[in-house]
Amino acid sequence: MRFRTQIANASIFSKLTASLSSLGKVCWMRLEKDFIRFTIIPDQGTQVWAQLPIDTIFEEESYICESNTGAINLEVPIGALHRALRSAVSAKLANLRLTKKGNVPLLALTIRATSWTTTSNALDIPEATTTTDHSSSTIDNATATARPSGTGPRERETVITQEIPIKVLHESAVEGLHQPRCRDPDVNILLPSLIQLKSISERFTKLATTSSNKTSTAAVGGSTSTTPSLSSPKLELSANMHGSLKVAVGTDAFRISSVWTDLLNPSLDPGQLGDGRELNQLPSERMREVPADDEAGWAKVRIDGKDWSRILSVGRLNPRVVASI
DSSP: OEEEEEBSOHHHHHHHHHHHHTTOSEEEEEEOSSEEEEEEOOSSSOOEEEEEEGGGTBOGGGOEEEOTTSOEEEEEEHHHHHHHHHTTTTOSEEEEEEEEETTEEEEEEEEEEEEEOSSSSTTOOOOOOOOOOTTOOSSOTTOOOOOOOOOOOOEEEEEEEEEEEOEEEOHHHHTTOOOOOOOOOSOEEEOOOHHHHHHHHHHHHHHHHHHHOEEEEOSSTTOEEEEOOSSOOEEEEEEOTTSOEEEEEEOSSOEEEEEEOSOOOOOOOGGGOOTTOOGGGSHHHHHHTSOTTOGGGOEEEEEEHHHHHHHGGGGGTOSOOEEEO
16 A cells, blocks of 8 residues: 655635534545545534545646555545644645554655855855954053855755544445435525625524523522533525525524525536436436426425534635535
């Protein structure tokens, strides 16, 4: 088993791991000949199934992935990988390889960074320009002995290797894991500014959490204590195929919503359809024919507010995100 590559785009790789680390602590990273897959399956909450072509983040010419099964499966602490990659963003060169120390498998990230020294020596140690012999008995006791001048500032290269402990997973341990199959969505819509959407969603979640707290009066001293509800607030996300998106939340005390209009509803690529299906047979295309003012043309889901906020962190990688409902 062997894996080694040069990182072509450390910025994208770092942003990807930053987004993934907000959704889980451990990531299943599957290295194949043409693709790299990132999967997060928590005990509860949002699952992540991401797939990228190798040349998105790695140099294709330097990419080496050898295994008896044709794939290498690694369990990676995604937060540690992200912290290591942050130092590679501004590096001149960055390499990633699979190695081990003793019996502990490691992902080793080696970066080469260059900087300019302010002096003529590579270690950037200031050179003394004058020396005074105070023990001299001559009158000219301030006579300076000048050292030969250097060649000026020099470029210095620094090599840093960071090692991330991982687990190598046998193919039998992951062969039962498959991406969930979902029905065809009713609506595909390009989300508005993720920063704005996340801010409003978090505000709604906070309001619902505060409102749903249960207040009870203690028997002793007539004091009042507040016990937070164990259930997380649910946001209602709805959209239609006429460019409208609505985020709402409701409790026994109130109901509020925020609506965006004039958003884009992208159509699927006909080349991606299989089984001889036509584009007009898809639920999303049938929903496009429903009038904009008809309630039947809206697709709705209820989502955990905190999970939804973490999902919107993918805006670090790309602000253009399509939601399928």
